[in-house]
Amino acid sequence: MPDFAECYGAQFPVIARQLAVYLGSVEEAQEVTQEAFTRAWTRWGRIARYDEPGAWVRRVAWNLATSRIRRMRTALRYRQSQRIELVDGPGPEWVALERALKTLPDRQRQAVVLYYLGGLPVAEIAELCRARDGAVRNWLYRGRIALAKHLSEEEDGHV
């Protein structure tokens, strides 16, 4: 049976990193990830028997993040004011990407982050989002087109 501390140590940075890009806030990502682990701890006896306890925590953390965005409807304004503060001076490409990510609808951004940053296969993202594989592929396709469009506009100085 895997140890809770082991799972925490291995999974916290991975989940929080993905959520920081999704939410646009390191602090928010940490809070949500910590809450997911707190919930996991209260039922660890059961979760530890799963093949991948970390997948349970990831699922809960993403649900919490999405729930927070949906409920409060402040995502856009919040992300605008709570951007990831880049420690050593952001390069223009990162700033452009971060700005372009903000323009994506939540589902597309979630799919893009999980697929390209999290390295999850489409089927797993579909399960996490409770959607069909085709829907996830569609989000990825549209997300990539939208990102390309925004990034090229930024590069051309249109935005």
Place this chain on the structure above:
Amino acid sequence: MSELDDERLRGALSNLGDRAGRQIRPPGVAAATAAGRRRRRRQVGIAGLGALALVLATGWVAWGAPPGREVAAPSCAPAEASAFLPINADDALRAHVGDVLRRSAEVESFRFASREEQWERFKVGFSDAPDLVASTRADDLAEAWKFTLRCASDFPAVRERLQGVPPVPGLDVYCTCDPSWHATPTPSGGTSSTPPR
């Protein structure tokens, strides 16, 4: 970065993630377990109170209830739910959602929560996050219809009715009683495959 292929996007996101990752400071296992213990104690306390109430109620029914007065057995648990309107909702949509709730026999009571009310709740709920409150305006928050269901199990039917045919875009209906709103892990560590709504 005008051309966006998979590898470039993966690399750029990875860089963004790495930069965020360097700022991540996990609060620690001890903090998670301490919060979990507090929560568990609270749950045990609530469950204990519930059990005590049940015992007292049962005793009252068995020995103390006035003759001839029927006491209904609790066959379901009530639940609170909310229907958040789209940000640009007009009077017609507000009235429509209210009408649907009024016509729904499963709904015990309902009321409209204005943007101002939501804002007041938001400020209280996020009093520990002053930056978030400062960067939010009442206009950012959605108006909502709050309603109480007689039985939590009726939520899917009411949600479906509210979201309607044709569907109302941007109308989000939530209930803490909704199992799909919480993670429903399976022994594989994955999740149950609830169809998308």
